[in-house]
Amino acid sequence: MLFGKNPIITQTKVSEFAERLKENKIMGTKCKKCGQIYYPPRWACAKCLTEENEWVELSGEGKLATFTTLNVGGTKFEKDIPYTVGIIELKEDQNIKIMGWISNNIDRENLEVGMDLKAVPKTLEDDKITIELIKV
């Protein structure tokens, strides 16, 4: 199981992230020493330079901080245009932000900064999994 539509960097100490997405869980990491939570997850804490981290489940619920619709993509995404992506700030801690594809069920015209959205895992073909932002 790999994370993302066109995975580029696939060999990582946090590959478990994609496996947990398959279990319908969006995980961050938490430094056992200083308590810093990282999303995207990190194997090592940038503040303590320690590898003593644990996985923590994130609610995925938050408010839309920003978004865009792309009508020009890089070579890997040419066939996907137009596509809309956004970033939400989580309700439990607005410093934790999750990027995701805006669900096709949301009308682009109705997208608004501050609206409630939820990040959920979405399985793709070829054993890949990504994150989608859906209406609550």
Place this chain on the structure above:
Amino acid sequence: MKKVAIVGLGHSKFGVRKDISLREMAYESVKGAIEDCNVGSVDEIEASVTGITSDEFAQQVVPAPIITDYIGMVGKPNVRVEAACATGSAAIMTAYSWIASGLYDIVLAVGAEKMHEAGTSHATEIMAMAGDSQWEYGPFGVTFPGFYAMLAIAHMAKFGTTSEQLAKIAVKNHKHGVSNPNAHMRKEITVEKVLDSFMVAYPLHLYDCCLITDGAAAIIMVSEEKAKELTDTPIWIEGIGCSTDTATVMERSTFTGINSTRKAAQMAYKMAGITIKDVDVATVHDCFTIAELLAYEDLDFCKKGDGGKLIDEGETYYDGSTPINTDGGLKSKGHPLGATGISMAVEISKQLRGEAYNQVEGAEIGLAHNVGGSGQYIFVNIYRR
């Protein structure tokens, strides 16, 4: 630390350069810089720093030697530096520290990029991969215009900034670019033309985005003793600020500004012993119109949220109270990644010498602001005549 001056300025024509290779374009700018001062020949230059952002654009892994060799500097010290779209400024900072430390007295900083041959789609991908390819480009396809579009949406939502205000920045820079013979696109545009153009990444239109450009720029930097021998019009580097921000955009603490600009600016102002009010003319990094608006605010030319008002009032035209991007900026002049930081130094030096195309009367202190990626690197340099 020793004082450091810029004494020679060289600038190739920016544009779609189908007639010339990367090394030949770099040569154009280096020759210009040598002829611009009394250095006489390349033999007098002790060392060089080369700024090239992408091996992929260069179609050459380890691209500096092809330039070093072509300009007759084989045998002399050279390093190649890279800081995304701020590579040219990284070259200036490196050369500055070599001279300030006393290691060398005469150093060439040359930056170049040949981008058009890659084609739009591949060029878009190369630049998108300057972002975090593990967490953002690979999974979500967010391109470089996409990141800035997200900053624009957040700014619009919080401060009511409009697409018209962004368009006005493009209109201004194109107007400035008409007078610059080295600019890529020398034509005036209108707000309507910007708003009617193709939507690249909502809310950014085609004319909100800079061009895919080939070009090179070079400067000769020297110690104070050498400056007296080589020119009557040295331009002193008085402040250098350099800062960095998170690799992913989603981990930024704000989407309505670029924190690393704020940090780099404070470092540069402190080092130069000035405030923003002392700055007579500036080049800021307008890879997208929103980027220039954010720079107005993050450099403290105006309060946070007032960037739209500043362009509404026309204050950032060359004859306004706050002249910005008098050479056309990245928007009209073009943005060959490795050359841009050095091209900015060329324009500010010309302004301070009184030799600019859109001359700001009596300019004494200039600022150059160069962004790498979407803020992963920031350089702010203060120049004085």
